Amino acid sequence: VAAAGAEAVDAAGAEEDDMKRLNHPQLGLGIGWRPELALDIERRRDLGFVEIVAENIDPDAIPASLLKLREAGVQVIPHGISLSLGGAEPIDPARARRLADLARRLDSPLVSEHIAFVRAGEMEAGHLLPLPRTNAALRILIDNVKMARELLDVPLALENISALFEWPGGEMSDAEFVSRVVEETDTGLLLDVANVWANARNLDGNSIVFLRHLPLERVAYVHVAGGEERDGTYHDTHAAPVSRDILDLLAELCQMTSIPGVMLERDDHFPDSQQLNSELDAIASAFAQRQKRSVTAHA
Amino acid sequence: MREDRDILASEQAALVSALHGIGQPPSGFDTDHLNTAADSLARKRARSVQKTWPATGEALGRNFGRIFQSYCAEHPAPDENPFEDGYRFAMWLERKRILPQEGRLELARQRVARSGVPRILYQITHRKILFLFRTREGVRTFHVRLSLNPARLFE
Numbered sequence: 268v269a270a271a272g273a274e275a276v277d278a279a280g281a282e283e284d285d286m287k288r289l290n291h292p293q294l295g296l297g298i299g300w301r302p303e304l305a306l307d308i309e310r311r312r313d314l315g316f317v318e319i320v321a322e323n324i325d326p327d328a329i330p331a332s333l334l335k336l337r338e339a340g341v342q343v344i345p346h347g348i349s350l351s352l353g354g355a356e357p358i359d360p361a362r363a364r365r366l367a368d369l370a371r372r373l374d375s376p377l378v379s380e381h382i383a384f385v386r387a388g389e390m391e392a393g394h395l396l397p398l399p400r401t402n403a404a405l406r407i408l409i410d411n412v413k414m415a416r417e418l419l420d421v422p423l424a425l426e427n428i429s430a431l432f433e434w435p436g437g438e439m440s441d442a443e444f445v446s447r448v449v450e451e452t453d454t455g456l457l458l459d460v461a462n463v464w465a466n467a468r469n470l471d472g473n474s475i476v477f478l479r480h481l482p483l484e485r486v487a488y489v490h491v492a493g494g495e496e497r498d499g500t501y502h503d504t505h506a507a508p509v510s511r512d513i514l515d516l517l518a519e520l521c522q523m524t525s526i527p528g529v530m531l532e533r534d535d536h537f538p539d540s541q542q543l544n545s546e547l548d549a550i551a552s553a554f555a556q557r558q559k560r561s562v563t564a565h566a
Numbered sequence: 567m568r569e570d571r572d573i574l575a576s577e578q579a580a581l582v583s584a585l586h587g588i589g590q591p592p593s594g595f596d597t598d599h600l601n602t603a604a605d606s607l608a609r610k611r612a613r614s615v616q617k618t619w620p621a622t623g624e625a626l627g628r629n630f631g632r633i634f635q636s637y638c639a640e641h642p643a644p645d646e647n648p649f650e651d652g653y654r655f656a657m658w659l660e661r662k663r664i665l666p667q668e669g670r671l672e673l674a675r676q677r678v679a680r681s682g683v684p685r686i687l688y689q690i691t692h693r694k695i696l697f698l699f700r701t702r703e704g705v706r707t708f709h710v711r712l713s714l715n716p717a718r719l720f721e
Contacts (some may be wrong), residue, residue, distance in 0.1 A: 355575035387579040393644040431603040435594030
């Protein structure tokens, strides 16, 4: 009887999760669209969505391959990398408008950006950098996110980044910082499990503890990627196959919550069709296990 | 908020500068971690330029890393767009007179693409004359190979 009761609670919990998640569209399996992968992406029939790097796609010259996908019912999510939401300066409205413009033209269900800063004044960093985990930095980030949302007609999801260092004087954990920004701005969470794994590995954290402290009902979709170990540090390069450890973490996440979508990010040293497909299959299988489980729970 | 933004601005500026090798790292950071991050940024920058300027990158071959490093010493911060960074790199190589032949063509194409001039004539070697045309679809090129070295015409 006790076991049956626990199951009922579980099912109720899952239903409650689904209620809160109603705003997140089901996306399914996806991949970061890159010109080098365009042909393989077109041939793959089970993709529910692709993500595009907003800075690399001109809203006035959207590649034909992307339009073809869109016509076939594949969702396209513009993903920004240069908004610098965690920067000390207010955001540049033109960058947010470009995201909005792409979303409009591609009829996107949402857009995404990062919990990071990429420039200081005129000086570009060249990559996403972590923020000080202080209340002051959090307030500025929240303010910038709200500014961006006002310029967007679709929901925004924010991504946790991988960092190779931390700021001194942190006033809260990484998970708390991420949770507070998405909750206080009412945005979705783009959860990058490779970044969760990398941070735990490089900065002495624990992936599972991090995941448990996030508002998982806010997950809009999930990123998975490969990287490489160099001189004792793991680098999230998106240039290598996804490791077993990261696939396991994805499976673990899928046991914890029902995620609307998951996608592979690959940016360099592109694999051949067979390798790419087997990576996508592995991701799909971790994802499908949970789908099966949640169907059983509801039955 | 204004004051908080000012404080954060100076902290972020000091950090980004330090990561590009300008000035001392701000206090309180783990310097080993910052060095790793600086190295990672430098690699990413080099790789991005190599990818967006493939002919120049390939022509420099094994020397690319070393030469790109000396370019970075003069231009510590990358451009937001890796392609623009590469454009600046190619012009830097040209000024130093070490832009390889293949790179000259890559740079010429860009110059044509950007210039208000619809077409230019570009002599790439003594025996080959290259024509670059800017069309609506992009830059098109064709070359004319001379059977006679033009320098010899004046002998």
